[in-house]
Amino acid sequence: MNIIVTGCAGFIGSHLLERLLAQPDVRVTGWDLDDRRIIPLLDHPRLTFRQASYTEPAALAWLEQDVAQADWLVHLGAVCQPARYNTEPLLTIHANFLDSVPIVEMASRHGVPLLFTSTSEVYGRTLGSYAPAGQVLAPHQTLLDAATTPMLLGPIQHQRWTYACAKQLTERLIYAHHHDRGLPFAIVRPFNFFGPRMDYLPGLEGEGTPRVLPMFVSAVLRGEPMQLVDGGHARRTITSIHDAIDALMAIIERPQAFLNHFYNIGNPANEVSMRELAEQLRLAFARMTGEARFLDHPIEEVSGGAFYGPGYEDCDRRIMDITQEQARLAWFPQHSLQALLDEVVDYYWARFGDSSRRAATEDVRA
Ligand code: UDP
Structure with missing residues (x-):
């Protein structure tokens, strides 16, 4: 099987590459600008790595030559950082919609199955979040179902929703190509995937504001308070990258069975509020390092406006129905x-535990 992967060195891409290359009959041509997460794979005889941007016309022509020979095009390339959705809306629309248009079109021209990682954020807020306070909610008001749930995004000025809207429009473009021109597709909606190599740890591996778990892990390692946005009431279902890759592999390995569907990929058993996530991370640090100081690691509250800037609005809850996906x-x-x-703490403690210990000792001396 010959598979093209855009964004192959991102968080999801690096894990997918490992699993694809572990299959004896798979060749991968991976596209990315950055190779840091896949350095151990670069010499693999069945990986061709193209360190190039697929947004340049010359590179697109090259990509099309790859796609014409492919059994699958897996399009992971995206910008997925909530702090940028409202502060860099143009970049968000380009990276998540406009840059995907030529890729969808080339898959359609060649009739190559397209696997697109969209986002659980396409659902926006739940129906239940608009119900009067105290109303008992029916399941359809909270449970996100890939086939039936409507998508509720806030007003244009709330630019948080540019990402959800851009991803949704890419989904609609793919579906329209399927409808009009027979493009075979699989659309995956990730629900908060985390694990080793996630985003980057701010202050340790890069600068900026990644998603919530790298924010929290970095804060704990650097001895800073974990910051809870708007009280930490928002709820998310936290999904292991390994479970996520299992689902992607199932789709890729048996396209004849799984094409032309939308998939919610997440673990409903792992639903937590962001406050609970911070509290559970403290426990995980204490458990994995044997250091009791982590049990009362500080947590502080911050408003969404102060943390993300104007135009931020939150998804209240992301709990989904995966019965169709499981079956x-x-x-x-x-x-x-x-x-x-535990796996996340273990991975990052091996890298940054020494500096965390040194900082803690210096704090005590001071
Ligand atoms: N959040 C938080 N502290 C942080 C970063 C995020 O409390 O340091 C909250 C954020 O407001 C949201 C949730 O955590 O309610 C998940 O945010 P994330 O950035 O991971 O992405 P999302 O799931 O909203 O796409």
């Missing part, structure tokens, strides 16, 4: 939140 893919997420957090 179709014979896929069952295995990793509990505790197992996921």
Whole structure:
């Protein structure tokens, strides 16, 4: 099988590459600008790495030559950082919609199956979040179902929703190509995937504001308070990258069974509020390092406006129905939140534990 992967060295891409190349009959041509997460794979005989941007016309022509020979085009390339959706809306629209248009079109021209990683954020806020306070909610007001749930995004001035809207429009473009021109597709909506190599740890691996778990892990390692936006009431289902890759592999390995569907990929057993996530991370650090100081690591509250700037609005909850996905893919997420957090702490403690200990000792001396 010959597979093209855009964004192959991102968080999801690096894990997918490992699993694809572990299959004896798979060749991968991977596209990315950055190679840091895949350095151990670069010499693999069945990987061709193209360190290039697929937004340049010359590179697009090159990509099209790859695609014309391919059994699958897996399009992961995206900008996925909530702090940029309202502060860099043009970049968000380009990276998540306009840059995808030629890729969708080339898959359609060649009839090559397209696997697109969209986002659980396409659903926006739940119906239940608009119900009067105190109303008992029906399941359809909270449970996100890939086939039936409407998508509720806020007003244009709330630019948080540029990402959801751009991803949704890419989904609609793919579906329109399927409808009009027979493009075979699989659309995956990731629900808060985390694990080793996620985003980057601010202050340790880069600068900026990544997603919530790298923010929290970095804060703990650097001895800074974890910051809870708007009280940490928002709820998310936290999904292990390994469960996520299992689902992607199931789709890629048996396209004849799984094409032309939308998939919610997440683990409903791991639903937590962001406050609970911060508290559970403290426990995981104490458990994995044997250091009790982590049990009362500080947590502070901050408003969404102060943290993200104007135009931020939050998704209240992302709990989904995956019965259709489980039945179709014979896929069952295995990793509990505790197992996921233990793996994450273990991975980052091996890299940054020494500097965390030194900072803690200096704090005590001061
Ligand atoms: N959040 C937080 N502290 C942080 C970063 C994020 O409390 O340092 C909150 C954010 O407001 C949201 C949730 O955590 O309610 C998840 O945010 P994330 O950036 O991971 O992405 P999202 O799931 O909203 O796409």
